[in-house]
Amino acid sequence: xxxxPHTSKDxxxxxxxxxxxxxxxxxxxxxxxxxxxxALGERDDEMARTVIKNDTMIDRDExxxxxxxxxxxxxxxxxxxxLRFITMSLKFVVDVERIGDLATGIAKRAxxxxxxxxxxxxxxxxxxxxxxxxxxxxxxxxFVKKDADAATAVIGCDVEIDKLNASLFAxxxxxxxxxxxxxxxxxxxxxxxRYLERIGDHVKNLAEEVVYMVxxxxxxxxxxxxxxx
Amino acid sequence: MLVLVIEDEVDLATTVEYNxxxxxxxxxxxxxxxxxxxxxxxxxxxDVIVLDLMLPDLSGTEICRRLRDQExxxxxxxxxxxxxxxxxxxxxxxxxxxxDYVVKPFSVRELVLRIRALLRRANRIEGEPSLxxxxxxxxxxxxxxxxxxxxxxxxxxxxxxxLHAFVSRRGRVQTRDALLSDVWGxxxxxxxxxxxxxxxxxxxxxxxxxxxxxTLRGVGYRFKDQPDEASA
Amino acid sequence: MxxxxxxxxxxxxIVLAAGAGLIVGFAERQHVALGEKGEIAMIALAxxxxxxxxxxxTLQLARRSVRDLADQTRNVVRDTSRRVPLLDATRGDExxxxxxxxxxxxxxxxxxxxxxxxxxxxxxxxxxxxxxxxIAVDGDHKIELLNDAARKMLGVSSTPVGEPLIEFVRVPAVxxxxxxxxAATVEVQLPNGPRTLIRxxxxxxxxxxxLLLEDVxxxxxxxxxxxxxxxxxxxxxxxxxxxxxxxxxxxLAGAKDDPVMGPKLIDGLHRNAERLARILAxxxxxxxxxxxxxxxxLSKVEVKAITEQSLTAVEPQATARGVTxxxxxxxxxxxxxxxxxxxxxxxxxxxxxxxxxKAKGHVWVQAHADDTHVRIDVRDDGPGIAEKHRGxxxxxxxxxxxxxxxxxxxxxxxxxxxxxxxxxxxxxxxxEPNTPNGSIFWLKLPRSM
Numbered sequence: 001x002x003x004x005p006h007t008s009k010d011x012x013x014x015x016x017x018x019x020x021x022x023x024x025x026x027x028x029x030x031x032x033x034x035x036x037x038x039a040l041g042e043r044d045d046e047m048a049r050t051v052i053k054n055d056t057m058i059d060r061d062e063x064x065x066x067x068x069x070x071x072x073x074x075x076x077x078x079x080x081x082x083l084r085f086i087t088m089s090l091k092f093v094v095d096v097e098r099i100g101d102l103a104t105g106i107a108k109r110a111x112x113x114x115x116x117x118x119x120x121x122x123x124x125x126x127x128x129x130x131x132x133x134x135x136x137x138x139x140x141x142x143f144v145k146k147d148a149d150a151a152t153a154v155i156g157c158d159v160e161i162d163k164l165n166a167s168l169f170a171x172x173x174x175x176x177x178x179x180x181x182x183x184x185x186x187x188x189x190x191x192x193x194r195y196l197e198r199i200g201d202h203v204k205n206l207a208e209e210v211v212y213m214v215x216x217x218x219x220x221x222x223x224x225x226x227x228x229x
Numbered sequence: 230m231l232v233l234v235i236e237d238e239v240d241l242a243t244t245v246e247y248n249x250x251x252x253x254x255x256x257x258x259x260x261x262x263x264x265x266x267x268x269x270x271x272x273x274x275x276d277v278i279v280l281d282l283m284l285p286d287l288s289g290t291e292i293c294r295r296l297r298d299q300e301x302x303x304x305x306x307x308x309x310x311x312x313x314x315x316x317x318x319x320x321x322x323x324x325x326x327x328x329d330y331v332v333k334p335f336s337v338r339e340l341v342l343r344i345r346a347l348l349r350r351a352n353r354i355e356g357e358p359s360l361x362x363x364x365x366x367x368x369x370x371x372x373x374x375x376x377x378x379x380x381x382x383x384x385x386x387x388x389x390x391x392l393h394a395f396v397s398r399r400g401r402v403q404t405r406d407a408l409l410s411d412v413w414g415x416x417x418x419x420x421x422x423x424x425x426x427x428x429x430x431x432x433x434x435x436x437x438x439x440x441x442x443x444t445l446r447g448v449g450y451r452f453k454d455q456p457d458e459a460s461a
Numbered sequence: 462m463x464x465x466x467x468x469x470x471x472x473x474x475i476v477l478a479a480g481a482g483l484i485v486g487f488a489e490r491q492h493v494a495l496g497e498k499g500e501i502a503m504i505a506l507a508x509x510x511x512x513x514x515x516x517x518x519t520l521q522l523a524r525r526s527v528r529d530l531a532d533q534t535r536n537v538v539r540d541t542s543r544r545v546p547l548l549d550a551t552r553g554d555e556x557x558x559x560x561x562x563x564x565x566x567x568x569x570x571x572x573x574x575x576x577x578x579x580x581x582x583x584x585x586x587x588x589x590x591x592x593x594x595x596i597a598v599d600g601d602h603k604i605e606l607l608n609d610a611a612r613k614m615l616g617v618s619s620t621p622v623g624e625p626l627i628e629f630v631r632v633p634a635v636x637x638x639x640x641x642x643x644a645a646t647v648e649v650q651l652p653n654g655p656r657t658l659i660r661x662x663x664x665x666x667x668x669x670x671x672l673l674l675e676d677v678x679x680x681x682x683x684x685x686x687x688x689x690x691x692x693x694x695x696x697x698x699x700x701x702x703x704x705x706x707x708x709x710x711x712x713l714a715g716a717k718d719d720p721v722m723g724p725k726l727i728d729g730l731h732r733n734a735e736r737l738a739r740i741l742a743x744x745x746x747x748x749x750x751x752x753x754x755x756x757x758x759l760s761k762v763e764v765k766a767i768t769e770q771s772l773t774a775v776e777p778q779a780t781a782r783g784v785t786x787x788x789x790x791x792x793x794x795x796x797x798x799x800x801x802x803x804x805x806x807x808x809x810x811x812x813x814x815x816x817x818x819k820a821k822g823h824v825w826v827q828a829h830a831d832d833t834h835v836r837i838d839v840r841d842d843g844p845g846i847a848e849k850h851r852g853x854x855x856x857x858x859x860x861x862x863x864x865x866x867x868x869x870x871x872x873x874x875x876x877x878x879x880x881x882x883x884x885x886x887x888x889x890x891x892x893e894p895n896t897p898n899g900s901i902f903w904l905k906l907p908r909s910m
């Protein structure tokens with residue numbers, strides 16, 4: 001049983017702290033993607049190394065959030081929407097942490113690529129990155145504002161990311177086909193492409209988690225309605 | 230012995246060439262990064278490379294890295310001409326791979342001496358090891374190595390130069406500015422605080438021998454005149 | 462009021478006593494044998510009635526006055542116009558005192574209220590007037606205040622007061638600051654916003670915190686510019702000094718007796734000393750221009766004349782390289798300019814054109830006038846300037862092609878001086894590509910009628 005001295009004010013504060021930590025962790029992940037892509041685009045080793053170093057902060061965030069969520073579950077025994085929020089937090093945190101890892105992966109590929117001469121033709125990975133970043137930002141916005149509609153919109157956008165990823169990947173492969181000597185440079189880029197697409201997937205998960213948190217409807221594993229065009 | 234000088238400032242290159250030839254070296258010149266790389270891999274291979282950091286087409290660090298990446302050139306000693314004192318630590322050492330440095334404007338004589346030292350280090354020929362012993366400290370000036378109680382300590386080129394500056398002027402007070410210009414060259418963009426940082430680092434690395442370096446508040450530093458001298 | 466009650470009661474008692482007396486007297490007249498006991502009973506009855514009636518009357522009177530007071534007070538409370546109520550303080554002592562006291566309290570409350578409202582308006586004006594962003598949050602991290610500047614920096618469009626801070630700001634550093642206990646400062650790059658210095662002050666009202674946001678983008682940019690400039694200057698100066706030092710050292714070591722190398726080294730000394738002097742002179746010019754110490758003597762100047770005058774400085778170079786200079790400026794075109802400055806600009810631009818065009822190339826100097834301005838173009842047919850460099854050629858020490866410009870003896874400062882001079886005269890400069898190849902450096906100056 002929960003001990004008497006804990007007031008509902010304390011409980012509200014714990015929930016608030018949990019929400020804040022999740023949002024700031026997400027913000028960190030956003031920043032990591034930005035820096036990693038910049039390190040890649042500007043061939044900046046130092047920036048790439050900073051991204052790799054910062055990953056420990058995201059891991060630390062994950063641990064703190066897990067601890068707090070479990071503590072709340074144990075001591076407050078929340079129900080209904082609070083319970084949904086806490087359980088979804090545990091999933092949320094995993095997706096954000098994976099995004100952080102993927103950003104670190106991009107930074108590592110950047111370091112690899114910086115040791116080689118730059119690739120002449122510009123394969124527009126930045127556009128894929130912008131899409132993923134925009135979606136992540138929107139998902140986090142939806143989270144803090146508890147806006148299920150906005151979250152649903154984010155889920156819908158993932159299709160675009162998948163499509164762009166497929167076309168960029170094809171472009172990269174074609175590049176190697178026409179100029180086999182560039183394979184050492186193209187391979188890391190295909191990895192980056194893949195990472196960005198996976199970031200997109202995790203962002204979709206985040207959006208689904210938000211919808212569940214707000215509406216208690218599980219939209220995972222459901223087909224996305226195609227827009228009537 | 231063949232020296233390759235990669236320097237885009239033609240005047241400077243020819244003057245250095247003249248001095249090296251006068252000292253008995255053979256010289257090849259290159260005035261751009263690409264030219265330099267091509268020349269470094271051409272036969273006969275140079276025995277030592279003098280490389281300017283600021284080249285118009287490729288940066289000196291990039292060139293050094295490429296030299297280190299290639300089988301043919303990875304063992305050729307490289308001495309960098311840097312213009313910025315703050316880069317020294319980064320440039321010389323594991324990151325970029327240069328073996329020694331001079332700061333522009335440098336003394337040509339100093340450059341020649343360092344080239345000789347590098348060659349001695351690389352080939353271990355001619356001349357006795359130039360060892361300096363001081364109490365628990367042992368320094369090999371040419372090899373740029375130092376030992377405390379016969380255990381070798383790892384010093385960067387800059388730290389070694391700092392230590393050498395101390396030891397060679399032991400007993401005398403050196404102001405931070407004097408150390409700055411000795412070790413970092415005539416510098417504008419490195420502050421005296423950098424000196425403090427590096428002295429601290431050097432002391433840490435010297436361990437017990439670190440107490441040989443004395444701080445004189447408001448004045449500077451001094452390396453003890455005698456190893457068993459009582460502290461001031 | 463009590464006075465009144467008392468006098469009425471007395472009157473009533475007298476009347477009742479008189480009444481009782483009358484009844485007893487009447488009974489006696491009628492020879493009703495009441496006997497002693499009957500008389501006592503009669504008097505007792507009379508007293509009982511007197512007490513009862515007087516008690517009831519008192520109660521009624523008291524209730525009425527209290528009700529009056531309550532009504533008045535209720536009216537005061539209900540009076541939304543918040544004007545100082547006029548409790549009728551003219552009736553009786555005690556009630557009057559109470560009434561006065563209530564009046565006093567009401568006035569005081571009103572004064573406080575006005576003062577508070579005024580303070581709030583003052584605070585709001587101050588906050589909205591600041592260029593810094595201000596955010597005040599309470600102990601639950603709900604926003605109490607978010608001024609306009611903060612709104613812009615954070616990209617907030619709605620009214621956030623009362624909402625949780627996390628809905629508008631997600632920067633981790635901000636929350637670390639807010640959760641901490643001391644005043645602290647952190648510098649962050651706001652997403653979609655400027656580079657900002659965020660300072661959190663000490664706690665207010667127990668739990669609340671105030672955040673101040675300062676946009677430091679410009680400051681940092683200027684710092685970078687300054688640092689780059691210093692680095693560039695020291696580098697530019699270092700190179701000729703390196704040659705001078707090396708050459709002098711070599712000569713002293715014995716090369717002065719070398720018939721071939723000796724003169725070469727001395728020539729190198731001379732050339733680099735000159736180069737150093739030129740760089741220093743340019744730097745001095747720039748610093749004077751920066752400080753506004755270069756006084757422009759504006760007068761009516763004929764473009765053609767100045768152009769031809771400036772050619773004398775450029776001719777030797779042009780002839781040596783076989784470059785032809787074609788001046789196609791009509792006579793009589795006048796501008797408002799400082800003749801010396803204009804000469805310096807032309808020398809610089811034409812000299813550049815000659816230097817950077819190929820050997821045996823062509824340079825044209827043309828002028829077009831409209832109602833207000835004259836535009837002078839210096840065209841060359843050399844390799845031109847790549848687009849990525851075009852925006853930056855007027856920057857100090859900016860070299861589009863470092864090796865060539867150094868060979869040509871350039872200081873890297875010429876164009877920035879040209880820009881400064883032109884702007885000091887109320888004009889402008891720029892560069893465009895020439896077709897099919899080469900560059901057009903243009904200068905625009907106000908016409909002089």
